[in-house]
Amino acid sequence: MHDTLSYMARDPIHRTYHHNEMTFGLVYAYSENFILPLSHDEVVHGKGSLLGKMPGDRWQKFANLRAYLAFMWTHPGKKLLFMGGEFGQEREWNHDHSLDWHLLADESHRGVQSLVRDLNHLYRSTPSLHQLDCEPEGFEWIDGGNTAQSLLSYTRYGKPGTAPAVVVCNFTPQVHHGFRLGVPKGGRWIEKLNSDSAGYGGSNVGNLGEIEARKESAHGRPFSIDITVPPLATVVFEHADD
Amino acid sequence: MTKFSSKAAATEPDWRPGKDAVAALVAGRHGDPFAILGPHPCAGGVSIRVMAPAAETVEAIDGQGQVLGTLEKLHDAGFFAGVIDAEAESPVYRLRFKRGDAQWEEDDAYRFPLFLGEMDVYLLAEGTHRRLYEKLGAHPITLAGTEGVVFALWAPNAQRVSVVGDFNGWDGRRHPMRKRHDAGVWELFIPGVHRGAYYKYEIVGVDGTQLPLKSDPVGFAAEAPPSTASRVNGLVAHDWGDGDWISTRAGLQDRSAPISIYEVHLGSWRRGEGNSFLDYDRLADELIPYVRDLGFTHIELLPISEHPFSGSWGYQPIGLFAPTARFGDPNAFARFVDRCHAAGIGVLIDWVPAHFPSDPHGLVRFDGTALYEHADPRLGFHKDWNTLIYNFGRREVANFLESNALFWLDRYHIDGLRVDAVASMLYLDYSRDPGEWVPNVHGGRENLEAVSFLREMNTHAYGDFPGSITVAEESTAWPGVSAPR
Numbered sequence: 001m002h003d004t005l006s007y008m009a010r011d012p013i014h015r016t017y018h019h020n021e022m023t024f025g026l027v028y029a030y031s032e033n034f035i036l037p038l039s040h041d042e043v044v045h046g047k048g049s050l051l052g053k054m055p056g057d058r059w060q061k062f063a064n065l066r067a068y069l070a071f072m073w074t075h076p077g078k079k080l081l082f083m084g085g086e087f088g089q090e091r092e093w094n095h096d097h098s099l100d101w102h103l104l105a106d107e108s109h110r111g112v113q114s115l116v117r118d119l120n121h122l123y124r125s126t127p128s129l130h131q132l133d134c135e136p137e138g139f140e141w142i143d144g145g146n147t148a149q150s151l152l153s154y155t156r157y158g159k160p161g162t163a164p165a166v167v168v169c170n171f172t173p174q175v176h177h178g179f180r181l182g183v184p185k186g187g188r189w190i191e192k193l194n195s196d197s198a199g200y201g202g203s204n205v206g207n208l209g210e211i212e213a214r215k216e217s218a219h220g221r222p223f224s225i226d227i228t229v230p231p232l233a234t235v236v237f238e239h240a241d242d
Numbered sequence: 243m244t245k246f247s248s249k250a251a252a253t254e255p256d257w258r259p260g261k262d263a264v265a266a267l268v269a270g271r272h273g274d275p276f277a278i279l280g281p282h283p284c285a286g287g288v289s290i291r292v293m294a295p296a297a298e299t300v301e302a303i304d305g306q307g308q309v310l311g312t313l314e315k316l317h318d319a320g321f322f323a324g325v326i327d328a329e330a331e332s333p334v335y336r337l338r339f340k341r342g343d344a345q346w347e348e349d350d351a352y353r354f355p356l357f358l359g360e361m362d363v364y365l366l367a368e369g370t371h372r373r374l375y376e377k378l379g380a381h382p383i384t385l386a387g388t389e390g391v392v393f394a395l396w397a398p399n400a401q402r403v404s405v406v407g408d409f410n411g412w413d414g415r416r417h418p419m420r421k422r423h424d425a426g427v428w429e430l431f432i433p434g435v436h437r438g439a440y441y442k443y444e445i446v447g448v449d450g451t452q453l454p455l456k457s458d459p460v461g462f463a464a465e466a467p468p469s470t471a472s473r474v475n476g477l478v479a480h481d482w483g484d485g486d487w488i489s490t491r492a493g494l495q496d497r498s499a500p501i502s503i504y505e506v507h508l509g510s511w512r513r514g515e516g517n518s519f520l521d522y523d524r525l526a527d528e529l530i531p532y533v534r535d536l537g538f539t540h541i542e543l544l545p546i547s548e549h550p551f552s553g554s555w556g557y558q559p560i561g562l563f564a565p566t567a568r569f570g571d572p573n574a575f576a577r578f579v580d581r582c583h584a585a586g587i588g589v590l591i592d593w594v595p596a597h598f599p600s601d602p603h604g605l606v607r608f609d610g611t612a613l614y615e616h617a618d619p620r621l622g623f624h625k626d627w628n629t630l631i632y633n634f635g636r637r638e639v640a641n642f643l644e645s646n647a648l649f650w651l652d653r654y655h656i657d658g659l660r661v662d663a664v665a666s667m668l669y670l671d672y673s674r675d676p677g678e679w680v681p682n683v684h685g686g687r688e689n690l691e692a693v694s695f696l697r698e699m700n701t702h703a704y705g706d707f708p709g710s711i712t713v714a715e716e717s718t719a720w721p722g723v724s725a726p727r
Contacts, residue, residue: 035501035713037505039505040505040507040544078502079503080503081503081504081505081538083504083505083506083511086536094510095507095509095510095553096517096552097510097513098510098512098513098517099510099511101512113536117535120502120537120539121537123500123502124500129500130500132498133497133498133501134497134498
C-alpha cells in the first residue's frame, strides 16, 4: 500500500499527475494470497501517522483518511491495519507508550473509528467485497483512467449469484452532482456506505439511500446511475435485486 | 571385606579415576563427565564420584538416610570419591553434603540413564525431527522414579557443555553434560530441579575458550528482560477449549473468506499504572472485546518471541520458543490465544526466521563456531540491521527454524504465521553491492536454500495444521512464496 500512501500524501491538486499510484496495486494483486498492509512499517521512523500523512486542513485530513480507508476496504485483497490507524492516531507510533486513546473524546477521531467498524461489517457481510478477493474475476474497473478529476470507480464481484458492488472514490474536495456512473445491472443500487456521512464527521453529501439505474449506457456499461459524489470521499453501492 | 578373588580384583578398575581426568574435570575441560562422575563398578563394590565445590564432606546414603559410605576428597577443588557396597548396575543412593553446621542432600545426576532415544538422535542428526522441541530444551520429567529436569542442547563443536542455574550456584563444574556424538547433542537429567528455575549453558568452544553464558535456543520461557536467563517450564500445558474454532477455521481463513486483521504491538496498545505493561490476561480482558466491537476477524501480533531489546519491537528475537516474559508466563499467553478463539478471533504472529541479533547470550558463534549463522559474512551478516543471517543450507538449522514455526501452531494454537523480511531471505544480493554477495550454484541471485526451507515449512504447516495460513511480507516478484511445495 506504499504507493497509495504516497498518493494520499499529495495535495489533491497534484494527484491528477499521480493517478497510477492508486491503480498499480492491481498489477500484482493476484499472484499471492494477498493482504493489503497498512502496517506498522508505514507509521515509524519519521513517517508519521496515517492521519499525519494526509494533506489539507484538519477537516480535509480526516476526510482524506476516511476516503482512503474505504478505498482500501473495497480494494481486492485481505485487510490489515496497524493499531491506532482505526481512530486516527496523530503522533507517530512509540513502542514505549500507550496509543493516544484520549483522542476518542474528539468526534472526528470517533468518526474514523465508526467508519472502520462499519467497513469491517460491510466487508464481512458483502460477498462481492471478499469472496473473490484473490481472483482477477472479483474486480473490474468502471473507470480507472479518470486522472482529470482524480476519481476512481470500480465494480466488485463475488461468486455467481451474489450481488455486485460499485465503488466511487473521489480524491479531490470537488463535489460532483449528477455524475453518471456506468453499472453492470439495472434495478436498484443501495448506498451501503459513504465515508462523507455526518456520522463519521463528514459533510453528509450523498444519495439518500438508493438509486434506480437507468437503461442509458455509460463507461461501456448498459446501465447507469446518476449519483452525487461527495468531496474527498468513497461511496459504495450494492445491487439490490439479486 | 572383598567379595572378589585376588585375580578378579586385579582386573577390576581402580575406585579412583586417573589424576589427569580429575584435573580436566575440575578445570571444566573434560568433555565426557559420565566417564568420571557418578557410579562406577570397581574393586570392592561401586565407586561414587562427585564434584561438590561447596562441601567439606560428602556421604552416600540410602533412602532412609543411612550412610552407605563416606567419600574421600581427592582434589582440593571439591572432587570426592569413595566405594559403597551396592549393585553394579544402576545403584540407588543419594548424596549428603556438609559444610560447617550446614547440611543438605541431593540426588546424583550422574546415576541416571540416557534420555534421548536412538531414533531421536538419528532424526536430530538428519535434520528431520520436526518436533525437536519435544526433546531439546528443558523438560520436567520423572526418570527412574525421580522427578527432575532433562536438559538437551545442540552444540556439536563444543568441547564441554554444562548446565548452570540457580540450583547449582551457576557453577559450571557441577553439571557438565553428556554428548551424544551422532547428533552433536548434549543431554543431562538433573534430579530435584523444578519448573521456574533459572538456567543457562556454559560452553567451552571448539578452541578451548569458554564462551559467554548462553540462553537456551529451545528455551520455553525466559527471564524478564533486560535479564537473559532461560527458565524451566517444559512444553506449555494448557487445557485448550478451542476445538470448535480449530475445526472450523479452515473456512474462516480461506482465500474466499473476509479477513480483516488488526496488527498489534502488545507492549504499546494500552498501558497500565505508571506506564506499566498490561499482562496477557488483562490484554485479553481489554483487547478482545475491542477487536470484536470493531469487527476485525484476526489480530496479528508483532513478534511475540522473547527479544532482549524492546526497541526492536520483537524483530530481533533471541528465544524463538519462548513467548516474551514482558507480559507473563507461557501459560498466560496460551490463555490469551484460547480466549481469542473463544471470541471467534484468529491469532496470527509475525515470525522472524531471517536473521538474529548478535547479543553474546544468543545464537552467535554458539559452540565457538559459526553454527546457526553462515560463516561467510557475505552470506551471514546483514549490514542494514547489524544482524546475523541463518545458514538455511545447514540441515540442523533449517530443522530448528521449521520446528519453531510448527511449535507455535502446535503448542499455542496460532492460526497463521506472517513471515518477516522474506525478500531479504530470497535474494543473495538483497541490499548488497557487487562483490558483497555470493551467487548460488547456478550463478544466480536467488537463495535456493532459503526458498527450499520456506517451501518445506509451508508444506508441513499446511499439512500438519489444517486451516492454518502463512503470509509472506512483500516478496517482490517471486510468485508462489506463500504456497506449499
